[in-house]
Amino acid sequence: MAEIFVLVEHRQGKIRDITYEMLGAAEKLASEQGSSSTALLLGHHVKTFADELAARASKVLVVEDAQLEHFNSILYQKILSSLITKYQPFLTLIGHTAFGMDLAPSLTVEMGSPLVTDCIGLSFEGSRLKAVRSIYGGKVNANVSLRESKNYIATVRPGAFTPAVPADKKAGIVMESSPLQGMIDVKKFLEYIEAPITGEDITQAEIIVSVGQGIGGPEHIPMIEEVAKSLGGVVACSRPVVDRNWLPKERQVGISGKTVKPKVYIAIGISGAFQHVTAMQGSETIIAINKDPRAPIFGVADYGIVDDFQNVIPILKEKTKGMK
């Protein structure tokens, strides 16, 4: 069977996590199908990225061009359509990210291939691609089967697949000449504007104490802030806490907030909806405090305390006093 392409997503000198997750998904599919995974790396001065990816894919295809320093969907589409036509991959995986949402629909129209978006599961039924899509805000999973085609394109939800781990063996790196001819400036990169961070940057914290709607009201936040401070951590939250104005938006963890991977994530009064869990399940150790033993958060927690948080926090406060 033909290979599976994975479009490498990188920004400001870093390969984004979604790339490794797609390579993990591609590797699994490829091993089931007797196929192989190919990382497609488009950029400028990206040799170090190619070396890094060579440990996680069967092959790395690199297109170097000064115009590719920053993501540009028009340039990416030109190159991808040329590579797909040349190599005829069975499947091309693209992140369901701001980049991928910009690129995948028009690429699909150009290629005439079926597209399935925001996938949380991928499999084959014979030579047909099947996908799982989470719909209605995560309440229903839809199993979709795509029409027969030689090439499929799928966008992959961040956080849905286990990242590929580096192997000892290094894959071959193949340099492709850029099909871009002349300067293309119908769409131009101007600058990156990061959302302003007025307080703590929760994505950089090693310890996060996160609160959910279960804390009942903002009057409990100072006590939790104290615990976080003693541990040398920061306070984050679920979306309802932001919706109720108990904490600012920059503290929100989840698909419509920030993705975090601290050493320790303490979830207090958080039920564990997938929109939240997706963005914190990469934490090294997860501790959940919830009075409902059936709360889904316990499904991802390494340690769980089934109790009212008001019984637990004073003990935690006492035990952590002066730790930092």
Ligand SMILES: Cc1cc2nc3c(=O)[nH]c(=O)nc-3n(C[C@H](O)[C@H](O)[C@H](O)COP(=O)(O)OP(=O)(O)OC[C@H]3O[C@@H](n4cnc5c(N)ncnc54)[C@H](O)[C@@H]3O)c2cc1C
């Ligand atoms: C498009 C979309 C995007 C979304 N994006 C996000 C996102 O980015 N981040 C996010 O978090 N959510 C997001 N959500 C919302 C998400 O679906 C959940 O509604 C939300 O995560 C639930 O927040 P929660 O766990 O704080 O509240 P709840 O679901 O209300 O859970 C509260 C929990 O607290 C427990 N509890 C209650 N009282 C106590 C007590 N005294 N002591 C201990 N435990 C107690 C309860 O047992 C319960 O498990 C999104 C939803 C949609 C549709």
